[in-house]
Amino acid sequence: MMWLLVFGLALTQQVTLASKYFQESLIHVKRNTLADNNNIICDHQAFELGIVLDSSASILPEDFTKGIKFLQDFLKRFDIGIDKVRVAIVVYSNNLHLEKSFNLSAYITKDAVIGAIGNITHASGGYTRTWDGISYMRSSQLGHQWVRPRVPKIGMVITDGNSQEGRKTKSQASIARENGIIMFALGVGDMVGQTELFNIAGDNSRIFRVESYSNLTSIINTLTNKTCVVTCTKPNLTDVYYVFSQSDLGLDKTRWVTDFISLSIVNNYENKGFKYDLRSDQCPNESGFWLDANKREQDFRNNLKSYNVPKLPVVIQHLRSEAGYSEAKGGRRNATKVAIMVVDSNTTAELVLTEVNLLLHQNVTVFVADPTNSGITIRGTTTLKGNVTEQSSQLVYYLLNPCKVLKSM
Numbered sequence: 001m002m003w004l005l006v007f008g009l010a011l012t013q014q015v016t017l018a019s020k021y022f023q024e025s026l027i028h029v030k031r032n033t034l035a036d037n038n039n040i041i042c043d044h045q046a047f048e049l050g051i052v053l054d055s056s057a058s059i060l061p062e063d064f065t066k067g068i069k070f071l072q073d074f075l076k077r078f079d080i081g082i083d084k085v086r087v088a089i090v091v092y093s094n095n096l097h098l099e100k101s102f103n104l105s106a107y108i109t110k111d112a113v114i115g116a117i118g119n120i121t122h123a124s125g126g127y128t129r130t131w132d133g134i135s136y137m138r139s140s141q142l143g144h145q146w147v148r149p150r151v152p153k154i155g156m157v158i159t160d161g162n163s164q165e166g167r168k169t170k171s172q173a174s175i176a177r178e179n180g181i182i183m184f185a186l187g188v189g190d191m192v193g194q195t196e197l198f199n200i201a202g203d204n205s206r207i208f209r210v211e212s213y214s215n216l217t218s219i220i221n222t223l224t225n226k227t228c229v230v231t232c233t234k235p236n237l238t239d240v241y242y243v244f245s246q247s248d249l250g251l252d253k254t255r256w257v258t259d260f261i262s263l264s265i266v267n268n269y270e271n272k273g274f275k276y277d278l279r280s281d282q283c284p285n286e287s288g289f290w291l292d293a294n295k296r297e298q299d300f301r302n303n304l305k306s307y308n309v310p311k312l313p314v315v316i317q318h319l320r321s322e323a324g325y326s327e328a329k330g331g332r333r334n335a336t337k338v339a340i341m342v343v344d345s346n347t348t349a350e351l352v353l354t355e356v357n358l359l360l361h362q363n364v365t366v367f368v369a370d371p372t373n374s375g376i377t378i379r380g381t382t383t384l385k386g387n388v389t390e391q392s393s394q395l396v397y398y399l400l401n402p403c404k405v406l407k408s409m
C-alpha cells in the first residue's frame with residue numbers, strides 16, 4: 001500500500017501591491033540553513049501548516065507509525081511557535097476523525113505539537129475521503145478566520161493512495177489552490193497514481209515520490225528546503241546612505257562613484273518612499289601639517305602613516321555612532337535602512353568588517369559597490385557585480401525588491 005503526502009502552500013498575498021507608492025511587498029524567498037549534520041533547518045519564518053492525514057484500513061499500523069515519525073522529524077526542522085510556524089492536523093479515512101485532530105491554536109510549542117502528533121493512533125476505515133480532508137483543512141483549519149493575515153498557509157495531506165472519488169479530490173484541491181494554497185504532493189510506493197498526485201499538487205514540481213516508508217526519511221531535507229518559505233514584509237519607506245571615502249578612492253574611482261550614484265538612485269524617488277544621502281570623509285587630515293606640527297622626525301613619520309590607512313572604516317563608524325538613521329537625522333522609524341559602501345580592495349574589506357557587523361546588528365541592509373569589480377565579498381552584505389551600469393541596475397533592482405536581498409544573507 002502506499003501513502004501520499006500532499007502539501008498545500010498558500011502564499012496568500014504574493015503580489016507586490018501596485019501603487020503610486022512603493023507599497024509593502026510580500027515576496028517569498030528561501031530562508032534556510034544547513035545545520036552541522038547537514039540537515040536543512042528552516043528558521044526565521046512564519047507559516048500556517050495544515051496536515052491532512054489518511055488513516056484508512058489499507059495502511060499497516062507499523063507504516064502509519066513510520067509516517068508519524070516522519071512528520072515529527074520533518075517538523076523538528078522548523079521554528080514552531082505562536083508567531084512562527086503553527087500546525088493543525090486532520091485525520092481522516094472513511095470520515096473525519098476529529099478526536100485525533102487539532103487546530104492551529106491547539107498547541108503553541110514545538111514540543112507540544114510533536115508530542116501531540118506522536119499521540120495519534122491509527123484509526124482504520126475502508127474508504128479514502130481525501131477530498132473531505134482537504135476541504136476541512138482549507139475551510140475549518142486554514143480558513144481566513146483562523147490564519148494570520150499575510151502569513152503563508154501550508155497544507156499537508158497524507159493518504160494511502162488514490163481517493164475513491166478522484167474528481168472530488170481534484171475539485172477540492174483546486175479550491176484550496178484558488179484560495180491561495182500552493183499544493184505539494186508526496187507519494188509513497190508505486191501504487192500512487194501520478195494523476196491523483198498531480199490533481200492535488202497542481203504542478204509536477206510540487207510532487208514528491210518515495211518507494212517505501214523507510215525512504216521517507218531520505219526526503220526530509222528536500223522537503224524542508226521546498227517548504228522553507230518566508231513571508232517577507234518590508235515597509236514601503238527606505239532610507240539610503242552611500243558610504244565611501246574619497247581619500248581612499250582617489251579622483252578616478254571617486255568619478256566612478258559619482259557615476260554609480262547618479263545612475264543608481266531610484267527615478268522619482270521622493271514619490272516612492274525613498275530618502276537618500278551620502279557619507280564621505282571630511283578632510284582635516286588631508287590639508288597636511290603646518291610647520292609647527294612635526295617638531296620631531298618621528299612625529300612627521302607617524303603623521304605620514306595616517307595617509308596609508310583606509311578612511312572608510314571611520315566613515316562607517318560615524319554613520320553608526322552618530323545614528324545616521326535616527327529620526328533626529330531625518331530617518332523614518334519604520335523605514336528599511338540601507339547602506340551602500342564603496343569598497344575597492346580586500347584590505348579595506350577586512351578593515352570594515354567590524355563596523356559592517358555593527359551596522360548589520362542595527363538591521364541595516366548593506367551593499368558593496370566595487371569600482372574594480374574584482375570579487376570583494378563581505379559576509380552579510382550583497383556585492384554588486386559588473387561595470388558601473390550593471391552595478392547600478394542591480395542596486396535599483398534590490399532597492400525596489402527588498403526581500404530579494406535576504407537570499408544573500
Ligand SMILES: *[C@@H]1O[C@H](CO)[C@@H](O)[C@H](O)[C@H]1NC(C)=O
Nearest residue numbers: 098099100101102103140141
Ligand atoms: C477546529 O476549529 C473549527 C472551527 O472553529 C471547529 O469547528 C473544529 O471543531 C475544530 N477542530 C478541532 C479538531 O479542534
Ligand SMILES: *[C@@H]1O[C@H](CO)[C@@H](O)[C@H](O)[C@H]1NC(C)=O
Nearest residue numbers: 111112113115116117118119
Ligand atoms: C500524549 O499522550 C500522553 C499519554 O496519554 C499524555 O500524557 C500527553 O499529554 C499527550 N500529549 C499531548 C501533546 O497531547
Ligand SMILES: *[C@@H]1O[C@H](CO)[C@@H](O)[C@H](O)[C@H]1NC(C)=O
Nearest residue numbers: 210211212213214215216218
Ligand atoms: C529506499 O530504501 C531502500 C531500503 O532502505 C533502499 O534500498 C533504496 O535504495 C531506497 N530507495 C531510494 C530511491 O532511495
Ligand SMILES: *[C@@H]1O[C@H](CO)[C@@H](O)[C@H](O)[C@H]1NC(C)=O
Nearest residue numbers: 030033034040221222225226
Ligand atoms: C535548496 O533548494 C535550492 C533551489 O530551490 C537549491 O539551490 C539549494 O541548493 C537547496 N539547498 C540544499 C541545501 O539542498
Ligand SMILES: *[C@@H]1O[C@H](CO)[C@@H](O)[C@H](O)[C@H]1NC(C)=O
Nearest residue numbers: 021022023024236237272273
Ligand atoms: C506606506 O504605506 C502606507 C500603508 O500602506 C501608506 O499609508 C503610506 O502613505 C505609504 N507611504 C509612502 C511614503 O508610500
Ligand SMILES: *[C@@H]1O[C@H](CO)[C@@H](O)[C@H](O)[C@H]1NC(C)=O
Nearest residue numbers: 284285305306307309311314
Ligand atoms: C588624522 O588621521 C588619524 C588616523 O586616521 C587620526 O588618528 C587623527 O585623529 C586624524 N587627525 C585629525 C586632526 O583629524
Ligand SMILES: *[C@@H]1O[C@H](CO)[C@@H](O)[C@H](O)[C@H]1NC(C)=O
Nearest residue numbers: 233235236237332333334335
Ligand atoms: C511603524 O510600524 C508599526 C507596526 O509595524 C506601527 O504600529 C506604527 O504606527 C508605524 N509607525 C509609523 C511612524 O509609521
Ligand SMILES: *[C@@H]1O[C@H](CO)[C@@H](O)[C@H](O)[C@H]1NC(C)=O
Nearest residue numbers: 344345346347372374375376
Ligand atoms: C580580493 O580577493 C579576491 C578573492 O581572493 C580576488 O579574486 C580579488 O582579486 C581581490 N580583489 C582585490 C581588489 O584585491
Ligand SMILES: *[C@@H]1O[C@H](CO)[C@@H](O)[C@H](O)[C@H]1NC(C)=O
Nearest residue numbers: 337358359360361362363364
Ligand atoms: C532588528 O530586527 C529584529 C527583528 O525584526 C528586532 O528584534 C531587533 O530589535 C532589531 N534591532 C534593532 C537594533 O533595531
Ligand SMILES: *[C@@H]1O[C@H](CO)[C@@H](O)[C@H](O)[C@H]1NC(C)=O
Nearest residue numbers: 259385386387388389390391
Ligand atoms: C556595461 O556592460 C554592458 C554589458 O553588460 C554594456 O552594454 C555597457 O555598455 C557597459 N557600460 C559601461 C559604462 O561600461
